[in-house]
Amino acid sequence: xxxxxxxxxxQRVYCLRGELYPLFLSPAAFAQDLEPGEIDSRVHRMFxxxxxxxxxxxxxxSLLDHAHFDRHLIAEYGNTRIEDMWKPYxxxxxxxxxxxxxxxxxxxxxxxxxxxxxxxxxxxxxYTGDGRMLVDITLAYNPYCAYNEDxxxxxxxxxxxxxxxxxxxxxxPEGEWVANDAKTWLHPGAGSxxxxxxxxxxxxxxxxxxxxxxAPR
Numbered sequence: 001x002x003x004x005x006x007x008x009x010x011q012r013v014y015c016l017r018g019e020l021y022p023l024f025l026s027p028a029a030f031a032q033d034l035e036p037g038e039i040d041s042r043v044h045r046m047f048x049x050x051x052x053x054x055x056x057x058x059x060x061x062s063l064l065d066h067a068h069f070d071r072h073l074i075a076e077y078g079n080t081r082i083e084d085m086w087k088p089y090x091x092x093x094x095x096x097x098x099x100x101x102x103x104x105x106x107x108x109x110x111x112x113x114x115x116x117x118x119x120x121x122x123x124x125x126x127y128t129g130d131g132r133m134l135v136d137i138t139l140a141y142n143p144y145c146a147y148n149e150d151x152x153x154x155x156x157x158x159x160x161x162x163x164x165x166x167x168x169x170x171x172x173p174e175g176e177w178v179a180n181d182a183k184t185w186l187h188p189g190a191g192s193x194x195x196x197x198x199x200x201x202x203x204x205x206x207x208x209x210x211x212x213x214x215a216p217r
Contacts, residue, residue: 031089
């Protein structure tokens with residue numbers, strides 16, 4: 001069982017007595033083979049009695065006091081390790097130090113939950129013992145090509161990367177714009193094109209081309 005088995009939106013919150021509380025604890029509780037009543041009691045202790053995610057702090061790094069939240073996680077899960085749980089379980093977070101996905105398959109359960117719950121602005125990143133910075137997996141960028149090789153990948157292949165610096169940026173005109181030469185070639189269907197050229201006093205400094213789809217109203 002993994003934390004992402006639950007729909008990402010539903011995973012974030014669920015309703016308890018008219019209020020919203022995180023649901024990222026449930027997969028770990030299920031993997032511990034706890035009874036539904038115990039799971040409900042655990043959530044009640046953390047979020048109703050303990051207000052684990054209701055203690056705000058000066059928002060220098062996050063909106064919530066992570067130390068208060070961490071204490072509740074440790075109190076509920078103690079020294080329980082992922083590899084010792086009754087059912088298979090793992091959690092997923094984004095490693096911002098190595099730019100990769102971190103899959104938590106062993107180690108303390110509370111640390112895995114804490115890392116996968118480090119929603120930016122809400123909770124600060126979780127730092128591992130070796131100094132890696134982990135945050136909620138929603139920060140990971142998975143383009144379509146990560147799932148289907150038929151899609152064109154927007155990421156530059158490693159073999160196309162160069163070691164020399166390529167200086168690029170926004171071109172600022174010298175003085176005011178002098179001219180904007182715009183043209184449009186219309187054809188029925190998807191073959192139309194619009195083109196624009198920008199000029200300042202030194203000459204042409206920019207050009208844009210756009211494909212157009214033209215259809216009768």
